[in-house]
Amino acid sequence: MTDDIPEFAREARGFLDAHARRAAGPGQFRWGVGDDSVAYFSADPPDVEEQKLRAARDWQRTRYENGFGWISGPAEFGGRGLTPVHELIYDSVEAGYDVPDTGTLSVVGLGMIGPTILAHGQQAIKDRYLPAMYRGDVVACQLFSEPEAGSDLASLQTRAVLADGEWVLEGQKVWTSVAQHSQLGMALCRTDPDAPKHKGITAFLVDMSAPGVEVRPLRQMTGGADFNEVFLTGVRVPDDHRLGEVNGGWRVALTTLMNERATVGSEGSGPVAAALTPARLSALMRATWTWDDRALRRDLSQLLTGIMATSHLNARAFRRMQAGAAPGPEMSVAKLMYAQNLTRAAHFVSSLLGPRIIADTGEWGTYAWAELLLATPALRILGGTEEIMKNILAERVLGLPKEPGIDTTSPFRDLPRSGGAQ
Amino acid sequence: MSELKEGLDELRAAVREFLAAKSPESAVRATMETQPRYDPAVWQQMAQQLRLPGLALPDDYGGDGFGLTELGVVLEEMGAALLCAPFFSTVVLAAQALLASGDEAACARYLPPIAAGQSIATLAASEGNASWDPAMVSARAERSADGSGWAVTGTKSFVIDGAIADLVLVVARSTAGPALFAVHRGAPGLRAAPMTTLDLTRSMAVLTFDQAPAVLIGAEGQAGRLMSRVLDVACVALAAEQAGGARRCLELSAGYARTRYQFGRPIGSFQAVKHKCADMLVRVELAEATAREAARLADEGAAEFPVAAATAHICCSQAYLFAAMETIQVHGGIGFTWEHPAHLYFRRAKSSELLFGGPAVYHERLLDRLGI
Numbered sequence: 001m002t003d004d005i006p007e008f009a010r011e012a013r014g015f016l017d018a019h020a021r022r023a024a025g026p027g028q029f030r031w032g033v034g035d036d037s038v039a040y041f042s043a044d045p046p047d048v049e050e051q052k053l054r055a056a057r058d059w060q061r062t063r064y065e066n067g068f069g070w071i072s073g074p075a076e077f078g079g080r081g082l083t084p085v086h087e088l089i090y091d092s093v094e095a096g097y098d099v100p101d102t103g104t105l106s107v108v109g110l111g112m113i114g115p116t117i118l119a120h121g122q123q124a125i126k127d128r129y130l131p132a133m134y135r136g137d138v139v140a141c142q143l144f145s146e147p148e149a150g151s152d153l154a155s156l157q158t159r160a161v162l163a164d165g166e167w168v169l170e171g172q173k174v175w176t177s178v179a180q181h182s183q184l185g186m187a188l189c190r191t192d193p194d195a196p197k198h199k200g201i202t203a204f205l206v207d208m209s210a211p212g213v214e215v216r217p218l219r220q221m222t223g224g225a226d227f228n229e230v231f232l233t234g235v236r237v238p239d240d241h242r243l244g245e246v247n248g249g250w251r252v253a254l255t256t257l258m259n260e261r262a263t264v265g266s267e268g269s270g271p272v273a274a275a276l277t278p279a280r281l282s283a284l285m286r287a288t289w290t291w292d293d294r295a296l297r298r299d300l301s302q303l304l305t306g307i308m309a310t311s312h313l314n315a316r317a318f319r320r321m322q323a324g325a326a327p328g329p330e331m332s333v334a335k336l337m338y339a340q341n342l343t344r345a346a347h348f349v350s351s352l353l354g355p356r357i358i359a360d361t362g363e364w365g366t367y368a369w370a371e372l373l374l375a376t377p378a379l380r381i382l383g384g385t386e387e388i389m390k391n392i393l394a395e396r397v398l399g400l401p402k403e404p405g406i407d408t409t410s411p412f413r414d415l416p417r418s419g420g421a422q
Numbered sequence: 423m424s425e426l427k428e429g430l431d432e433l434r435a436a437v438r439e440f441l442a443a444k445s446p447e448s449a450v451r452a453t454m455e456t457q458p459r460y461d462p463a464v465w466q467q468m469a470q471q472l473r474l475p476g477l478a479l480p481d482d483y484g485g486d487g488f489g490l491t492e493l494g495v496v497l498e499e500m501g502a503a504l505l506c507a508p509f510f511s512t513v514v515l516a517a518q519a520l521l522a523s524g525d526e527a528a529c530a531r532y533l534p535p536i537a538a539g540q541s542i543a544t545l546a547a548s549e550g551n552a553s554w555d556p557a558m559v560s561a562r563a564e565r566s567a568d569g570s571g572w573a574v575t576g577t578k579s580f581v582i583d584g585a586i587a588d589l590v591l592v593v594a595r596s597t598a599g600p601a602l603f604a605v606h607r608g609a610p611g612l613r614a615a616p617m618t619t620l621d622l623t624r625s626m627a628v629l630t631f632d633q634a635p636a637v638l639i640g641a642e643g644q645a646g647r648l649m650s651r652v653l654d655v656a657c658v659a660l661a662a663e664q665a666g667g668a669r670r671c672l673e674l675s676a677g678y679a680r681t682r683y684q685f686g687r688p689i690g691s692f693q694a695v696k697h698k699c700a701d702m703l704v705r706v707e708l709a710e711a712t713a714r715e716a717a718r719l720a721d722e723g724a725a726e727f728p729v730a731a732a733t734a735h736i737c738c739s740q741a742y743l744f745a746a747m748e749t750i751q752v753h754g755g756i757g758f759t760w761e762h763p764a765h766l767y768f769r770r771a772k773s774s775e776l777l778f779g780g781p782a783v784y785h786e787r788l789l790d791r792l793g794i
Contacts, residue, residue, distance in 0.1 A: 282794045301785035304792070305736045312730070313711040333707045390700035391693070398676040398699055400690035 005322075008086055012093045015066050020097040029279040031287055036365040038275045040342070040375035041226045053139075053181055055100040060110075060136030070110070070134040073118065077130035085322055092318075102136075104178050109133055109140035112259040113186050117205070120244040120252045125205065129184060142256065143173040143187035143206065143230055148418060151388050153188070154197045154250060155407075155415065158232060160189035160204065167204060167242070169212075169235040175382075179215045179228040182208045186256065187232070190412065192247050197412040201249035205241040206232070222374040260383060272372060276307055276345050284365065288352045299348050306344060310337040329397045332389055339379035339386065346373040434495050440472055441503040447763055453506040454622040454766075458586045460507045468507070469539020475513050476537030480521075483533035489721035490655065494662035494713060501663030502670040504623045504766055508542045508583040514659040515582065515652065516543030519591050522651040523602055523640035532589060532604065543589040546578035546629050547649060554653055554778055556593060556600040556646045563594040563603055563636060572596075572636040573611075574603055577628065580777075584627030585614040591639065592631065599643035603636035610634065621773035623766060653778060654728050654791075657735035658720060661713035664738035664774050668709050671745035671767050672702045675752040689752075698752055702745045709734075709741035732788035739775040739784070746771035 042049065063069045064078065071087045073079020080086070114133055117126060132138040149156040158171025169189055179185065185206040192200030206213065212235035217225035244252040274280070281300060285291050317330035349369045350357050360367035380386045394400040407415055444464045453461055468474045478493040479485025493513070500509060517536055520529050535541035548554050549561065561576025574594045584590065590605045590612070605612055611634035617626045640648065676699050679690030689695045716730035724730075746768040750757040757764040778784070 278792050278794060282792075297789060298781075298785045300794070301736070301788045305733055305788065308729070308733045309708040309712045309737045312715040312733070313708055316711050316715060329703065329707060330711075333704050336704055337708065387693070387697070390697045393703050394676075394690070394696040394700040397703060398672075398679075398690075400676065400679055400696050400699060401688050403691050403693065404687060 005086070005089055008082070009089050009093055012068065012090050015068060016094060016097045016099075019062055019066070020099045023096055023098045029277065029283060031283045032364045035271070036368040037271045037371070038369050039371040040272050040379070041220070041222055041224050041371075043222075043224055043371060052100065053104055056102040056104055057136040059100040060102050060105055060134070064135045069136075070114070070130075073114070073130070073134065077118070077126055078134050085324065088318065088321060104181055105133075105136060105139055108142050108177055109138070109182075109184075112142060112256045113140040113184070115259050116186065116203075116243065116252060116256045119255050120203070121205070122240055122242075125240060129205070133184075138184055139178060139182045140184040140186065141176050141179045141182040141208070141230075143176060143179075143185045143232075144253065144256075145175045146172060147174055151385050152407075153253070154201065155412070156188055156190060156201065158187065158189045160187075160191050160202060160237070162239075165239060167202075167237040167239065169204070169206065169232040169237060171232050173230040173232070174218065174227075176215075176228045176230050177226065179208070179230050180217065184208060185213075185230070186243070188249055188253055191249075193413040194411045195247060196409055197415065198250045198408060200247055200412055201253070202246050203243040203249035203252040204237045205243060206235060206237055207241075210235050210237075212236075220378065222371060272342065275369075275372075276341070278304055281349075284349065284352055287365070288354070288356075290352050296348075296351060299351070303341070303344050303348050306337060306341045310334055310341060313337070329393055332393050335383065336386060336389055339376070342372065342379055343376040346376045349373075430492065430495050433492060434499060436472060437474070437496050437499040440468070441499055441505060444468075445503045445505045445507075447504075450504050450506055450623060450766070457616070459623075459625040460583075460586070465507055466539055468509075473537075475509070475539050478513070479517060479533055479537045483529050484537035485533070490658060490717040491714070491721050493659065494717040497659055497662035498666030498669070498710075498713075501666030501770075504667070504763075504770060506623045508544070508586060510624070510659065510663070511544040511583040511587065512536055512542050514656055515545035516587075516589065516591050518655045518659075519545050519602060519648065519652045520639065522648045522655075523644070525640040528604065528637070528639045541588045542583060542586055543591065544581055544583050544587040545652070546581045546584060546590050546592040548580050549577060550579050552580055552779070554649065554783075556649050559593050559595050559600045559645075561592065561594040561631065563596045563601065563638075566635065572603055572638055573633045574605060574631040574636045575611075575633055577630050579626075579628050580617070581614075581627050581629050583625055584629050585616045585625065590629060592629075592636070593645050593649065594631075594636070596642050600645035600649075601642045602639040602645050602648060604639055605631065605634050605636045609636075619773070621769040623770055624773060650728075653787075654731040655720065657731045657778060658713065658716045660774055660777065661709070661716065661731075661734040661738035664742040664771070665706070665709040665713045667767055667770055667774075668702075668706045668738070668742040668745040671742075671749040671764075671771075672699070672706050674764070675699055675702060675745075675749045678753055695752060698748050702748055705741035705744055709738040712737040728791040729788070732784065732791045735778070736784050736788060739780070742767075742771040743775050 060069060067080050068090055070079040071082050071090055072084050075081045110133060114130060117129060129138060133140060144153060146156050146158060158169060158173065160167045160169050169187060185208050187204050187206045188201055189204060190200055191202040212233040214231040216229045218227045218229050219225045220227060290296050313330055314334055317327060321327060350373060353366055353369065356363065356366040357370055357373065395402060444467065453459060473486060474496055476485035477496060478488050478490060481487040517533060520532055536543055551558060561574060561578065563572050563574050566573050574592055576594060578592060588607045592603050592605055593600055594603055611632040613630045615628045617628055619626050679695050679699055680688055682689050690699065712734035716734040719727040719730045750764045750768060753762065753764055756762050
């Protein structure tokens with residue numbers, strides 16, 4: 001299946017040479033030169049964000065028209081019919097070029113929702129949405145989390161009731177990335193409150209422009225608004241927009257989540273990665289006159305050990321996948337480590353900066369770190385909290401037993417809720 | 423790639439099977455309480471049946487020409503089994519010092535018997551201050567009166583397997599600076615005194631040299647560069663042992679957490695215990711990745727190797743100590759008994775962490791390798 005990889009990589013390089021510029025590379029880091037942003041979340045004003053989205057869509061369309069829009073997807077829906085390994089190869093080749101960041105389209109929509117529609121959607125729905133998504137026309141979001149369903153996603157309460165052959169959705173979703181840009185949402189809804197929680201859920205595709213869908217920005221602790229709340233008030237969804245069986249939505253959600261774990265934690269580029277290099281951090285020590293502080297040097301070594309160990313882990317996982325092996329626990333480990341490394345980095349840099357991170361002196365490369373400092377708590381929560389990730393590792397890899405409970409066998413209706421409400 | 427992987431899996435299976443038969447916990451316990459602290463019969467079988475001492479030595483010197491990647495697989499398994507044998511001292515420290523010296527005559531003389539399992543060797547570098555920094559070496563080497571050889575005088579401590587080594591490679595200072603010398607067991611003026619060790623599975627000795635006749639290995643004043651190279655390789659080899667030991671601790675803990683019942687359920691179903699095990703898994707996965715990646719970079723002769731070696735040394739030292747400590751806690755009272763193997767791993771983990779200086783040294787070594 002993967003014998004043609006060298007040929008495929010050559011073809012990818014040919015395409016990229018024709019349509020993009022080679023990246024300049026990190027080059028020699030020089031203190032005070034260039035962009036000093038260390039933002040994990042976007043800090044762009046709305047007009048810049050719009051402009052970036054347009055560029056992302058254009059680039060996705062170019063990829064699509066040249067056979068690189070959906071490398072592992074079936075040809076029937078505009079895919080290339082190759083393997084996930086080819087996708088990895090393409091990504092690693094593209095990383096050497098200066099191309100627009102397509103994260104808004106790809107992380108949730110193309111990475112998670114597309115494969116779910118492919119696995120569980122009806123033929124007409126696949127025909128209608130899949131080519132449009134991978135061509136860059138349709139942005140999709142994930143309507144999963146709710147105020148009362150965080151780690152315990154299966155306890156979600158948004159209702160869907162069948163009326164006159166259509167489903168009517170009622171409820172609230174939260175922490176929805178890219179909802180403000182989306183034409184399509186994948187919603188998990190409660191369709192049978194008398195069944196145990198995992199067995200009364202159904203998945204739907206929701207037209208985000210339908211009446212009753214309201215998207216409100218959710219301002220997070222950094223001050224920016226990278227997520228949304230989505231209110232669903234009497235939203236009507238045709239039955240052919242259902243994914244999978246009625247009350248079979250948990251299985252559908254697992255398809256989506258399986259693809260999520262593969263994307264978080266593999267972040268090796270961007271402004272944060274660029275800021276956490278030995279060269280940049282040692283320059284910061286020099287600039288802050290902490291160069292010969294033994295305690296801080298030890299902290300630096302500890303920080304770099306974690307960062308380099310994680311990158312060795314990723315490199316080995318990548319090579320194993322290239323050789324056709326199934327992914328092991330590395331992705332979950334990398335996700336936990338990514339959060340730990342960035343958290344440690346933010347606090348290490350704070351120690352170097354001292355008061356210069358509590359008030360902006362205007363000096364290059366100092367107060368800019370506040371963005372990262374304020375973002376790091378999220379990394380231990382999003383994409384599966386640390387506690388949940390550890391449960392998964394312990395249960396799936398080490399075979400430790402689940403915590404016994406009644407919540408998977410009792411009717412959902414009877415489970416205790418926060419605040420004691422039924 | 424997959425061919426190589428299969429080769430490594432076969433090697434691992436063969437070594438694991440051998441150690442399960444020849445070095446089960448009962449054998450480790452019997453050996454660690456006797457002198458010498460290894461089983462000569464097992465050592466011979468290791469050489470004759472599996473050709474392990476020569477695995478990563480060049481063909482020209484009687485070895486099989488494999489690299490640190492393959493040697494790492496063997497060391498992971500030895501670390502997991504807590505094998506009591508002079509493997510690390512002979513095959514890693516001494517053989518690597520000979521190779522790093524670039525002295526072909528010395529390699530041709532000393533390496534073939536090592537590859538064949540006929541010679542036990544070690545490297546005597548650190549002294550009473552436990553430092554591996556060649557600048558701290560005070561042992562002296564002087565040309566013998568007749569000018570035909572050298573004589574070494576001084577004291578070396580923490581010499582692994584120093585009391586049983588047939589060949590001692592000793593770092594001593596001549597007027598040109600520190601250099602490497604070979605001293606044979608039984609040489610006049612060489613005395614060995616076993617040390618009481620925290621880790622019962624790795625023996626150490628104090629060696630006293632009093633005008634002991636010695637052969638210069640490589641060139642005078644060369645030991646600074648040589649020790650830096652040997653230390654990088656030894657750190658990666660030790661990292662493999664540490665990763666293997668940490669993995670075994672994790673397996674012991676997870677196994678116990680699955681089967682030990684309290685409050686009517688397996689203790690592994692409590693998150694407090696479950697998360698300890700998950701934390702161990704995270705560190706073990708990282709430890710293995712750094713140890714194996716560093717070995718791969720060494721075999722490729724990559725410029726990143728010294729940084730990767732220092733990273734693996736820190737990562738694996740911390741992972742092993744963490745895993746060994748938490749193993750005792752997951753086991754509770756039984757984990758604190760002499761009869762349970764947890765303390766053997768704890769002792770090995772602590773001793774390995776500090777063997778080349780520990781946190782007081784290894785952080786600065788990483789920054790040094792990074793040029794910071």
